[in-house]
Amino acid sequence: xxxxxxxxxxxxxxLVGRGLAEASEPYCLQRGDVITHxxxxxxxxxxxxxxxxxxxxxxxxxxxxxxxxxxxxxHVQLNQHKNGAVARFGADVGSNQLQGVKVTHVRRNSPAxxxxxxx
Numbered sequence: 457x458x459x460x461x462x463x464x465x466x467x468x469x470x471l472v473g474r475g476l477a478e479a480s481e482p483y484c485l486q487r488g489d490v491i492t493h494x495x496x497x498x499x500x501x502x503x504x505x506x507x508x509x510x511x512x513x514x515x516x517x518x519x520x521x522x523x524x525x526x527x528x529x530x531h532v533q534l535n536q537h538k539n540g541a542v543a544r545f546g547a548d549v550g551s552n553q554l555q556g557v558k559v560t561h562v563r564r565n566s567p568a569x570x571x572x573x574x575x
Contacts, residue, residue: 481573483530485547485562486523492556493519502549505557509534509545517574521556530571 492499494508495516509516518530535544546566549557562568 483528483571483573484569485520485530485559485571487559487561488523489559490521490552490556491518491549491559492521493517499556500554502551502557505549518571529574531574532567532571534567 491505494505495512497504497508499505499508512534514534514536516532516534518532520528520530522528532545535546545568546563547559547568548561550560552558559568
């Protein structure tokens with residue numbers, strides 16, 4: 457009986473540990489990814505996206521449709537720049553027919569390269 461409890465406890469730890477590892481998986485935004493939400497705001501136009509970045513606190517959540525079709529929720533730590541949203545986030549975006557904004561360029565070592573997957 458103790459042996460069974462030990463196996464169950466070990467499996468539980470493995471599953472919980474695996475879940476925590478997946479929760480903090482790093483992700484770098486890539487050219488072609490589509491950002492559909494910033495925090496809880498729907499993003500339709502480029503203007504919506506930059507306004508959401510500019511008014512976000514030091515952290516924010518993005519909902520992204522990746523280039524391979526997977527939907528991911530990302531946690532991002534922002535720089536302190538309040539003046540320029542591009543400098544604050546580190547990615548350039550283009551329009552995507554009112555269905556989010558498409559990433560066109562990601563700057564090296566920017567917050568856009570240091571996202572964490574939350575789902």
